[in-house]
Amino acid sequence: MEELTKKQRAILDYMKAHVAEHTYWPSIRDIQAKFRFASTNAVFGHLQALERKGVLQRIPGAARAYKIVPEVLGDTSETVIRYEGPGDDAIAFESVKFAGSIAAGFPDYTESSGVLDAMQVPISASSRRRAPEAFALRVRGDSMIDAEINDGDTVIIEPGTPKHGDIVAALIDGETTLKRLIKQGSKVYLKAENQNYPDLIPTTSLTIQGIAKSVMKRI
Amino acid sequence: MEELTKKQRAILDYMKAHVAEHTYWPSIRDIQAKFRFASTNAVFGHLQALERKGVLQRIPGAARAYKIVPEVLGDTSETVIRYEGPGDDAIAFESVKFAGSIAAGFPDYTESSGVLDAMQVPISASSRRRAPEAFALRVRGDSMIDAEINDGDTVIIEPGTPKHGDIVAALIDGETTLKRLIKQGSKVYLKAENQNYPDLIPTTSLTIQGIAKSVMKRI
DNA sequence: CTTGACAGTGAACAAGTTTTCATAGAACAT
DNA sequence: ATGTTCTATGAAAACTTGTTCACTGTCAAG
Structure with missing residues (x-):
């Protein structure tokens, strides 16, 4: 599991919090406003990164539609x-x-x-x-x-x-x-x-x- | 609490089931496809009814964004x-x-x-x-x-x-x-x-x- | 110095989605 | 008969949202 950057973690947490509070996912522009980005593309890139790192699944073509992928620990050393x-x-x-x-x-x-x-x-x-x-x-x-x-x-x-x-x-x-x-x-x-x-x-x-x-x- | 029609109940149940399975709400078109409506407006009317009857809250202008209002159990039997x-x-x-x-x-x-x-x-x-x-x-x-x-x-x-x-x-x-x-x-x-x-x-x-x-x- | 990865701006586009408008049949009460 | 309500069609408008493109800056590694 690739490690998340600070901002990626923050965005992921915000998305979780948003869906927890409202029962629906935030839009990219919601996230943009929350983190004071000047461009939606900043959020877009982070979402791509989150998906590439396997912790978030986007549903192509659907708005406000994501799934959280449970983060799995991979090693087999002593627990x-x-x-x-x-x-x-x-x-x-x-x-x-x-x-x-x-x-x-x-x-x-x-x-x-x-x-x-x-x-x-x-x-x-x-x-x-x-x-x-x-x-x-x-x-x-x-x-x-x-x-x-x-x-x-x-x-x-x-x-x-x-x-x-x-x-x-x-x-x-x-x-x-x-x-x-x-x-x-x-x-x-x-x-x-x-x-x-x-x-x-x-x-x-x-x-x-x-x-x-x-x-x-x-x- | 106004009573829901059969179709309204079915749509509400479908929406609940959808969000339970996918973690995001269905779009109006999703519902339309599920119930084989020929027009999105059929769904739209039902959603309006569901909101008017107080069991569903729509977020204006936002896609796939709703909230469920807990239903009050009412029974008017005279036993x-x-x-x-x-x-x-x-x-x-x-x-x-x-x-x-x-x-x-x-x-x-x-x-x-x-x-x-x-x-x-x-x-x-x-x-x-x-x-x-x-x-x-x-x-x-x-x-x-x-x-x-x-x-x-x-x-x-x-x-x-x-x-x-x-x-x-x-x-x-x-x-x-x-x-x-x-x-x-x-x-x-x-x-x-x-x-x-x-x-x-x-x-x-x-x-x-x-x-x-x-x-x-x-x- | 150069390269590449990362993070961001700004604008525009394309698609998704909700919403409105016009119309109409069926059921039902007046 | 007549109006009302509910349900639905069909199309289009208006808005939201995801996505792409071109470009800039930072920073560390090679």
Whole structure:
């Protein structure tokens, strides 16, 4: 993976933030205005670079149409695992935090979202007693569909050391993803539970936020 | 809330599905092609109707740019049903607030109706729809197995007026059971979601404890 | 010094997209 | 009968947006 320049990263982040806030992508001129470019071509070049570096997919001929390509780490050296709680975007409540959406598939736009609103979801007191520092994540995408965790579900993440085969909330490139943890010796892989996705994702650096112990579905 | 026509509902669902799959909205021409309209103006009119009825917000002049307005669940049925609180088999319950980003990511583009919307509406704007007296029930038995509610699961019951097709916690012979509510004219039936069980249970008097809105499963 | 990659300006073009205008049949209530 | 609303056609206008072209400046490597 080729490295992104500072401005390219900023533009990519802005695009993510924009789609997170508005649910639609910014136009080239939106980006131009945001970064005070005098020409649309400046943005155009950066978008080409982002696509060439494989982190953004443009849809030819379509306006405000892009896809985020998940950034994959390529190496196969020994994996270093860190354990970490939910991100700063989680708002603390009485006992359970809701850390925003989790990407089980491609896009995760929760990072740069500024507006957080409260919502109420009942959680049984028994599960709360079990794990006082548990938090909830809303699942987005379909990469865990074979594990019966679907888009829109809410998973309860509890801290702990994951075993082989556990479903974990892991930080990859600053984005939280829900994957099954596969341990092979000292190497660790993440596996999407969807036949249409690549089998194993090798990771050199891995941050585990917790283990998915329960899934809550709206009926 | 004004009611949507069949085609309006179909178009709205298509738009939701499109943005869920592609992360960007369809153009008017995309919709036109999908529904085999001969003119873009047919779509245009439907979009205007959707906006007038308050379920869709268009961004003027911008391409592929919309916002979904969470739909309010309305039901005007006149069925006479008694409501009652939870019985002894209800699990002690504590309602916990979540905070999540509403605008973040693409909210609720999976299944059409407003089941998911309940989770997404800000607390300030939905106080009347909140469930301050929700409670949890541990499911025993397999009568709802076809609805993917299995023995050992926990369902969250919220008070409210059940619609046709809702899964309700009903009192039958002094015992709480979980069944799907079927309304046919003025008659009300209860239906077990298991092929091995009798199709419809006719009821002359019915006590509803609440509507099953969520199911929580241990992974 | 030269070369090439990178980043940008400024203008213009081509395509995509929304929006408006004119028209018309079907359903329906008055 | 008559008007209204909804739905739709067909065409065109108006606007948005992506894309291309020509040109300039910076900076580091060779």
